Amino acid sequence: MRGLFGAAVLLAMASLGASSARSQSQAQEKVKGAVEPNALPSSSGFAARLYKPATPDPTIPSKQDVSPHLVAPAGPQQDEVNRRDFEGNAGINAGKMLLRSLPSGAQIFINDLFVGQTPLLLSIAPGKYKIEMRGPRQELGHSVEIVVPKETHTTLLNLSQRYPASFAMH
Numbered sequence: 075m076r077g078l079f080g081a082a083v084l085l086a087m088a089s090l091g092a093s094s095a096r097s098q099s100q101a102q103e104k105v106k107g108a109v110e111p112n113a114l115p116s117s118s119g120f121a122a123r124l125y126k127p128a129t130p131d132p133t134i135p136s137k138q139d140v141s142p143h144l145v146a147p148a149g150p151q152q153d154e155v156n157r158r159d160f161e162g163n164a165g166i167n168a169g170k171m172l173l174r175s176l177p178s179g180a181q182i183f184i185n186d187l188f189v190g191q192t193p194l195l196l197s198i199a200p201g202k203y204k205i206e207m208r209g210p211r212q213e214l215g216h217s218v219e220i221v222v223p224k225e226t227h228t229t230l231l232n233l234s235q236r237y238p239a240s241f242a243m244h
Contacts (some may be wrong), residue, residue, distance in 0.1 A: 109185040161197045167223035168197045173205065174230045175215060180207040195226075205229060214235040 111136050161168075175192040175203040182189050183206040189196065192207065207215040213233030221227050 076172075090190065111135055114176060131222070140177075153188050153190045156198065157189045160184065160189065160199075164197045164199045165189050167200055169221040169223055170226040171196045171203075172217050172226060172228045173207075175207045175209065176230070176232045177209055177213070180209045180213070180215070180231075182207055188208050205231070207233060209233040 126162075159208075173192055173194045173196065178191045178192055182192060183195055184198075184203050185202070186206070198219050198221055202218065202220050205215075205217045205219055209215075213235050215231030215233040217229060217231055219227060219229050
């Protein structure tokens with residue numbers, strides 16, 4: 075039984091080799107007969123292609139700009155999604171909340187959801203909200219605010235440093 079199987083495998087390999095040799099010789103004949111517009115004929119029968127550098131398209135970002143290790147975010151930023159969610163649920167009696175901090179540029183979290191940076195004006199449903207702001211140098215500020223229907227509530231938080239900026243040695 076082994077002998078019959080081995081003979082079948084050898085016969086299949088021989089037929090594949092013969093067909094690939096025929097296709098290679100046919101391809102060589104085609105190359106000899108026809109010269110491509112950007113090719114030079116050579117003595118070996120194969121056409122040598124002329125090097126023609128591709129001009130980059132400025133509208134398409136190059137592969138060098140994209141890192142294979144960093145994943146580009148798909149869709150809007152998380153703060154935009156959270157802000158739209160608050161504004162979408164505001165309703166007809168929505169109040170407005172103006173959020174500011176000292177120093178400016180702090181990250182704002184409303185009910186533990188990131189909504190943007192100060193200063194920020196946000197339409198929001200009336201109610202009680204937990205506000206947290208985090209400054210660029212680890213400053214923190216907390217507050218609980220109540221938003222009244224159809225009014226603008228202004229919140230200004232003086233952010234306190236989590237760690238001292240300097241210390242004195244005694």
